[in-house]
Amino acid sequence: MKRRNFLATTGVGLAATAVAAPAIAQSMPEVKWRLTSSFPKSLDTIYGAAETVAKQVAEMTDNKFQIQVFAAGEIVPPLAAADAVTNGTVEMCHTVSYYYVGKDPTFAVAASVPFGMNARQQNAWLYQGGGQELFNEFYKKYNLYGIQTGNTGAQMGGWFRKEIKTVADLQGLKMRIGGIAGQVLQKLGVVPQQIGGGDIYPALEKGTIDGAEWVGPYDDEKLGFNKVAPFYYYPGWWEGGPAVHSFINLEKWNALPKAYQAVLTNACAYATNIMTAKYDVQNPQALRRLVAAGTQLRPFPPEVMDACFNAANELWAEISAKNPDFKKAIEAMIASRNDQYLWWQVAEFTYDNFMIRARARR
Template structure:
């Protein structure tokens, strides 16, 4: 064999060896670029940042073959139109709270968290192990999307008020920015519910367009500066013992993904879910201390207000379940889960937490 023939043959062999050595996933992984519309502004380095955590994880798990660019509310569509943009394919996916779309169907509210419903850990159990995600996606298919939990805010605060709430009568005529199903319930108590996007909350409260506002909790509320224009900070948000935020994906775009990429999205969503809840737990205590030091008046909702709200909630649930079979199907599943979960929490979690809270109060 002459030298030129040897070099040619050797080159072919080297190329073949390199091809065989390449990982199978690298050979089959396509370049994919998606856009994600967040319902939240960049100023919220919790909710918005969780989508950046998600996108970074997707890129790293695919060696940057699958890239998702995250857009804040208003950059492509307003925050409350993220679902519509995903449904019609303007974007491939969004990160949003399903209860923003209550006007389309009240069933959406149950996917974020129903008043007097599950806490954050219970919601994780329901979505992951007790059929919640399957029920959610059966419903979401009507809107051309598939969804995965993308983080919980955990139990929220009851909001900021310009005046004290001493009894149910103080709720009469109150213009209250409140999301989801809580508005329906509070309207039975005389409240005038308002739906306001995150970026409009502060100016609306400052100008008196609204009298009170709930958002999330100490860290995010401090970021929005709500303590500067309202003095009284109430707890708990009985309407959001947990507030699950979802990654909603256009179903055609989802079906186009290789199975390996679908697995990556599910895995990255689970990472995002863990990241967001734990981030709130890490940030809220110090933020609450700062707010109180700045003059915030921390108040629990009076027991008569809680009891009236609970009664009104059950009245609304009876009305909606009688008229909406899809709502009833998911509602019944959540209520059954709540009953079993609180049986367990009463035995273990609650008794432990109660003892430790009392010990802390004694200076232990």
């Protein structure tokens, strides 16, 4: 009797195990995605963030969830990355939201707008201040789900073939500049050009454009801009802390197991921190090399900064009057920026300002 009971009990246990095993297997399915980047492989910092995500996702899922990364142009052109995700050509892309202001200027606010936030402020708003939820509600219109995957930190003001001494020097200047910043500069006479990173050098070299901005010293040195334009301006007031994003096809995102959604979200957050850290380490060294090689550093004159600031606020008012999505996003950003600067004025800025002056003493 006991033997029969034992066999019966064991049988139940075996049956339960037989049922449970497929359930466990189903919770970790094999998923293979393709990701198209808006960046060339030569830019290990910004392109490398997508590879970081893919590596982290694979390691956290024992290679069950694999993301194959393609550089700009291998599947679609750099500025068509989001379209490829929307229409399902690929499951995912790594890009900058402001590349798509032609669809709707609201895209710009998720990444960076002129005189917006610095990197930490942008991250705080997106992660903790309701920014990501606000934009994912907007992205639904384009069958996209967005996750921040990088931040370059404050950028440089770009390379120019001639000096910018007054606002008048901007008149008729042909400049490669991404996103909504081009519309701000257009108010001051600049002719903006939106060109992918890999195409900027030949355009500068041939004189097709008079100036170009990209990111900062490390990437700019890699792209060789110092060889074709001598004047390097700062700061990049249009990108005080630009967020880079992963866009995921909304249907594919919703179909992912919750565990994989969590894995991908955390991989993107990790890549965000790594990207900023890489730039913070590499930019100072690259800047020294550029200056040693003859690059002429120039600050934008206060007159130019003031004119650009006023033009930006005029543009926000004009767009907000006819685009409720943009109005909601820009007002939320400005409120968060101004609130955060209360803290920065007291602590962060005061500390940094002292240390910048004090570093020469040791």
